[in-house]
Amino acid sequence: MERRVRVRFAPSPTGALHIGGVRTALYNYLFARQHGGDMLLRIEDTDSTRFVPGAEEYILEALEWLGIGIDEGLRMNNGKIEAVGEHGPYRQSERREIYHQYVKQLLDSGHAYIAFDTPEELEAKRAEIPNFQYDARTRLAMRNSLTMPEEEVKALIDGGEKYVVRFKVEPNEDVHVHDLIRGEVVINSNILDDKVLYKSADDLPTYHLANIVDDHLMEISHVIRGEEWLPSAPLHVLLYRAFGWSDTMPQFAHLPLLLKPDGNGKLSKRDGDRLGFPVFPLEFHNQKDGSVSSGYRESGYLPEAVINFLALLGWHGTGDQEMYTMDELIKEFSLDRVSKSGAKFDYEKGKWFNHQYLQLRSNKELAQMFLPTLAANGIENPDMQMVATVIGLTKDRVNFVPELWEQTNFFFVAPTEYDEKSLKKRWKEDSPKHMTELLEVLESAPSWDAETLDGIVMPWIEAHEYGVGIVMNAFRICLVGAARGPHIWAITDVLGKDETLRRVRTALTKLG
């Protein structure tokens, strides 16, 4: 009775893919891979009014960047969207005909009915009656096929009257939902309303109907989605039953929500710019309202860092391990180790993860990634060997690739001014004298490498009792422009003899 594991990620193309959605996709992916099953991607675009152009491409591109592979449905292939699989189409807007027959099935079996109440009428009703709900207690007082003669219903439809199909929820029944994370959840059907399943206005089903029909037809075995869906899970159970699909109903797992780092509530798309960190994987240019939202990729995040960070927001392995590769996650992940409570989004930890993964990347690779930042600072066609070297010297002090510039700028551009604080603390009365003498010592260096320089400079300092700190810090200011940076001989090594001496002379002129 073991069923092939088939899971799906089914976003709506209503904008950029929220980071919480990314985590849902990730958990689905990990679960599928672990069980040797299939990960499907389906687009749920049944609300034509909320469609945002470019959102679909964005979602697919984001998943591709993160390494969340799609086995079936829609996916990116060389920058183009492709559909793979035998259960298509994978866009709900292209599945109209499929839904028609299932709407009819429910209508014919008496599990659903046609309703003509307009949105305005319903709004008025809700204003008039507190806590109004379209259900077993009220539907007989509304304009629907339960209260109107068959001929009238037909006449209205033929006359082009807009209508919806509602699910007929039987009252007072305890509906059981078995959740893989939360256990048994019981909800009485009285609190469920007769949900709209289909709207004739745009000839499209609503989420609930489309979702159940598609999951059934696509042979989904496990529905792993956000906790916001838990309240409607009983409705879905009832729908499976109405269709006669109870025996193949997928298992449910409702994931804890991602919460705002400050205050309370679930993390929303707006929190990103408000709190100063991205809530989207990629930068998104909303073609509908012209807004631009920052993304993890553009902020300098490595995909593996985002994956690791997200994986641990709501899930934890058996030990104290924090660093996980995707393969390790696939091996270790399990739904019963997913937390039940919501997780506040901790951006600081995300930065730490990126720092860790940055150290794992090769200097050569990082040099390539650093190119745009260099270009932005006027450094074109740099010596890549040299770039890799300076990155090796400084990468352990940054969290993001672009931050490398602050650490390495002096390697590319000689200081034109000198940091005042450093000067005050490290540039002493004797410094000009020391630097002048140092110049001579360096000139006489038989070769230009750390060992040699250290071998002649240190004894010279000692012989005159100048103090290592005093001399070296002044020297550092000449080369860097401030009291910071890697080991001094590492700097001279990259700069070379000519440039090193030139910088000391310049400093001598400027600082006196």
Place this chain on the structure above:
RNA sequence: GGUGCUAUCGUCUAGUGGCCUAGGACAACGGCCUCUCACGCCGUAAACCCCGGUUCGAGUCCGGGUAGCACUACCA
């Protein structure tokens, strides 16, 4: 308002009745390293929501309370 879910350091979490004088990580703080700034290393501070019950024994099980969150659309 109704229904549901949840509840361990500031944050993410470990903990499935004795191994818990509650462990790890991020952040914070202190120290070490050192020519500087960092990194790194070492250390410190920091939590079982409350009240009952079960039990020889409860962070862990049960009940109640409280709080937070989600849902309550012809949105997903």
